[in-house]
Amino acid sequence: KAGVTQTPRYLIKTRGQQVTLSCSPISGHRSVSWYQQTPGQGLQFLFEYFSETQRNKGNFPGRFSGRQFSNSRSEMNVSTLELGDSALYLCASSRDGFSGNTIYFGEGSWLTVV
Amino acid sequence: GQNIDQPTEMTATEGAIVQINCTYQTSGFNGLFWYQQHAGEAPTFLSYNVLDGLEEKGRFSSFLSRSKGYSYLLLKELQMKDSASYLCAALMEYGNKLVFGAGTILRVKS
Numbered sequence: 001k002a003g004v005t006q007t008p009r010y011l012i013k014t015r016g017q018q019v020t021l022s023c024s025p026i027s028g029h030r031s032v033s034w035y036q037q038t039p040g041q042g043l044q045f046l047f048e049y050f051s052e053t054q055r056n057k058g059n060f061p062g063r064f065s066g067r068q069f070s071n072s073r074s075e076m077n078v079s080t081l082e083l084g085d086s087a088l089y090l091c092a093s094s095r096d097g098f099s100g101n102t103i104y105f106g107e108g109s110w111l112t113v114v
Numbered sequence: 115g116q117n118i119d120q121p122t123e124m125t126a127t128e129g130a131i132v133q134i135n136c137t138y139q140t141s142g143f144n145g146l147f148w149y150q151q152h153a154g155e156a157p158t159f160l161s162y163n164v165l166d167g168l169e170e171k172g173r174f175s176s177f178l179s180r181s182k183g184y185s186y187l188l189l190k191e192l193q194m195k196d197s198a199s200y201l202c203a204a205l206m207e208y209g210n211k212l213v214f215g216a217g218t219i220l221r222v223k224s
Contacts, residue, residue, distance in 0.1 A: 031210045033210055033211070033212075035212075042214055042215075042216050042217065043157075043201065043203075043212075043214040044214075045211050045212060045213065048209045048210045048211060050209075050210070055208065055209035055210070056206075056208060056209025056210065056211045058211070088156075090156060090157070092212075094210060102159055102162055103147065103159070103162075103205075103210065103212065104159055105149070105156045105157045105158070105159075106156060107155070107156045108156045
């Protein structure tokens with residue numbers, strides 16, 4: 001079956017712009033979470049959605065937001081981009097977000113802010 | 115607080131066995147994941163331990179001791195393609211949140 005799909009794979013934005021990234025989870029998975037990966041900070045949790053509700057949020061500023069649709073697809077948005085937002089943004093999905101469910105990652109979206 | 119510790123780098127020889135350790139201190143814990151990540155790629159799932167003990171899957175095994183806050187990933191019959199970063203991640207009690215260690219870069223030499 002298809003894995004976690006993220007679009008776009010690569011993008012370049014200018015400081016001050018905003019960006020929207022999309023994630024389609026594995027079929028049947030209802031939990032979608034987002035992570036930011038940078039060389040300096042490693043993998044950091046942004047937020048998690050389950051059944052269109054945000055259940056958990058990491059320590060990121062309000063410029064980072066997300067949402068989940070009724071078909072479990074999710075988007076994350078970063079407004080007023082800063083150079084430090086350049087990173088690999090990873091989406092992960094699992095069946096229902098409870099203990100015992102494997103969490104799978106997508107290929108990621110590489111964001112460069114110039 | 116949450117703290118996940120794993121060695122920064124390890125080097126091993128092709129065909130050998132290597133053990134990558136991970137210790138964790140988290141407020142709330144629901145299991146321990148191991149992922150493999152090659153440079154420029156996304157993390158690939160290797161194993162998930164919820165209960166204490168050893169889980170074996172082919173050349174890879176993972177162990178968890180919840181009382182000691184300790185896990186390890188064992189890789190047998192090392193191959194050159196195993197050269198990658200190995201990420202240890204603790205699953206929090208609520209909301210499917212993973213807290214990652216910094217990763218262990220494994221270099222396999224011939």
